[in-house]
Amino acid sequence: MKALALTPSAHKAALARWALLAEAELTPKPALVDRRSSGAHGDMDLALMRRSAAALEPWFEKMAALTGPRNGDFRAALGLLGREAESAMLAATGGINTHKGAIWALGLLLAAPDAPQAEALLASAGTLAQLADPFSPALPPSHGEQAMARYKLGGARAQAQAGFPQIRDQGLPALRQSRARGDSEQTARLNSLLAIMTALSDTCVLHRAGLKGLDAMQQGAQAVLDAGGAGTLAGRRALKRLDATLLALNASAGGAADLLAATLLTDKLCPEQEG
Numbered sequence: 001m002k003a004l005a006l007t008p009s010a011h012k013a014a015l016a017r018w019a020l021l022a023e024a025e026l027t028p029k030p031a032l033v034d035r036r037s038s039g040a041h042g043d044m045d046l047a048l049m050r051r052s053a054a055a056l057e058p059w060f061e062k063m064a065a066l067t068g069p070r071n072g073d074f075r076a077a078l079g080l081l082g083r084e085a086e087s088a089m090l091a092a093t094g095g096i097n098t099h100k101g102a103i104w105a106l107g108l109l110l111a112a113p114d115a116p117q118a119e120a121l122l123a124s125a126g127t128l129a130q131l132a133d134p135f136s137p138a139l140p141p142s143h144g145e146q147a148m149a150r151y152k153l154g155g156a157r158a159q160a161q162a163g164f165p166q167i168r169d170q171g172l173p174a175l176r177q178s179r180a181r182g183d184s185e186q187t188a189r190l191n192s193l194l195a196i197m198t199a200l201s202d203t204c205v206l207h208r209a210g211l212k213g214l215d216a217m218q219q220g221a222q223a224v225l226d227a228g229g230a231g232t233l234a235g236r237r238a239l240k241r242l243d244a245t246l247l248a249l250n251a252s253a254g255g256a257a258d259l260l261a262a263t264l265l266t267d268k269l270c271p272e273q274e275g
């Protein structure tokens with residue numbers, strides 16, 4: 001039987017769902033939901049993450065199908081879809097915030113114009129994030145806004161508006177360098193996550209564990225990479241220590257996990273050029 005071809009937007013949405021699943025299944029991640037455990041979360045597990053990813057795929061398809069100049073009207077349409085996707089996620093998870101940051105990052109990447117090079121795609125997604133969203137509702141301050149006001153650090157919005165520096169400068173280079181030196185795909189993804197953690201102002205960590213938690217995440221992730229990365233014995237030991245430290249602080253790096261999913265999607269949409 002002949003396989004049915006997917007439309008380009010359905011294909012991109014399937015890649016986005018795949019990226020969410022690849023992130024969630026990646027094991028062992030420090031203090032995050034994975035195949036081993038729920039990490040620092042009493043309210044999430046892998047089955048919930050899978051349900052959330054499935055519920056989001058149709059919304060990713062609608063975001064990828066948006067056309068026209070990337071102007072205020074386009075941004076308004078994307079914002080409406082983003083908020084509907086958040087509602088669909090909450091309906092599928094019984095009100096648990098599994099993927100809010102991922103909807104934001106992946107939505108911007110899917111709605112940006114196609115680009116062969118990752119740097120160009122990330123920059124275009126950043127430009128889209130800089131446009132004002134005219135229908136943005138006035139809501140009580142989110143966890144991210146509370147953390148940003150308290151610690152004067154940028155969160156998910158600033159990350160996107162700057163063209164996703166932690167994907168461009170940490171996540172994607174670490175993924176590709178790790179593969180190039182012969183690491184397994186799982187190790188390359190873990191090293192990518194750790195590289196993101198070394199530099200991210202993750203407002204989930206800040207909200208739950210303050211600057212102490214953020215320092216523990218950044219320095220602990222750097223220690224794993226300095227020990228040789230997740231593929232070495234010394235790196236695995238350091239990763240175990242990072243897991244224990246973050247669990248003791250109740251610090252979950254949900255923002256870093258979202259950016260790993262966004263890194264994996266970027267890697268698929270803009271494969272590395274030969275030579």
Ligand SMILES: CC(C)(COP(=O)(O)OP(=O)(O)OC[C@H]1O[C@@H](n2cnc3c(N)ncnc32)[C@H](O[C@H]2O[C@H](COP(=O)(O)OP(=O)(O)OP(=O)(O)O)[C@@H](O)[C@H]2O)[C@@H]1O)[C@@H](O)C(=O)NCCC(=O)NCCS
Binds near residue numbers: 155156259
């Ligand atoms: C611009 C928005 C991202 C809103 O941003 P804001 O910072 O105001 O909102 P938050 O509610 O805090 O959500 C931001 C989520 O982004 C992730 N994140 C955190 N730091 C960063 C970072 N530096 N860079 C990138 N991403 C980051 C993070 O998501 C993950 O954590 C979630 C769990 O968090 P939380 O609810 O706080 O849960 P718990 O700690 O478990 O809570 P308790 O148990 O303690 O109660 C999880 O979902 C992960 O995904 C942050 O949560 C954007 O959302 C927006 O404006 N949207 C409007 C629609 C729109 O315009 N869309 C357009 C594109 S589709």
Ligand SMILES: Nc1ncnc2[nH]cnc12
Binds near residue numbers: 253
């Ligand atoms: N694997 C994960 N664990 C906890 N929070 C997350 N947010 C996105 N992915 C996550």
